[in-house]
Amino acid sequence: MTPVRFNPVSSATIQPAENGEFVRFADWQDTNEQLTAALTTIENARFFSRCPEGIDLKEHVGNLRLAADEQVSNGICTVLYRGAIPDGIDTSTLFGAIVRVIKERLSQIEKGFSQEGDDDYLDHELSAAAAAYLLCAAGHQQLAATVWPFSAEDFKPSPNAHRNLVRGAALAVAEMESMDRGVIEIVLSGDKDNVQ
Helix, strand or coil: CCCCCCCCCCCCCCCCCCCCCECCHHHHHHHHHHHHHHHHHHHHHHHHCCCCCCCCHHHHHHHHHHHHHHHHHHHHHHHHECCCCCCCCCHHHHHHHHHHHHHHHHHHHHCCCCHHHHCCCCCCHHHHHHHHHHHHHCCCHHHHHHHCCCCHHHCCCCCCHHHHHHHHHHHHHHHHHHHHHHHHHHHHHCCHHHCC
16 A cells, blocks of 8 residues: 555645535536545555554554544545534534445545446435345345335345445435436426426
């Protein structure tokens, strides 16, 4: 593994919007390379950490990971949200969760579940798949199996509720992305009356 040199996003790169809205996808693409470098930096931190004598290695690496995830989460917050974080909001866990969902979504795409393929699901199958994983996270495996829209052998919930939450959230993101692409297509076609 080779260390990655990461230059954090500067305030000159991201211009805050006065209304605090989220950045557009095109703006997000510009920062994708920096996000990838940041996530790789976390992996490098894990690899290069040297645990002091007498300290539990798993706990040590876990603490380093939490610190690194918090740094990346704060960076992602800067990238995704144009505006100040309201006082009293604990971003240490909020944006850490977002990082895990983004990583899962990217993993789904890398495994061949393409955005183009997602657009072929016209009956909200991705929403149903997300619901199935979320139901498993809540302990409702039997109900989840009835909601799952694909073949039964493709439904592979984890015994870990947290993992199912991440999978479900990433599938929900896939559905939202597909809907957004559909809206963009409608708007570009000039049929703005059908935008929901």
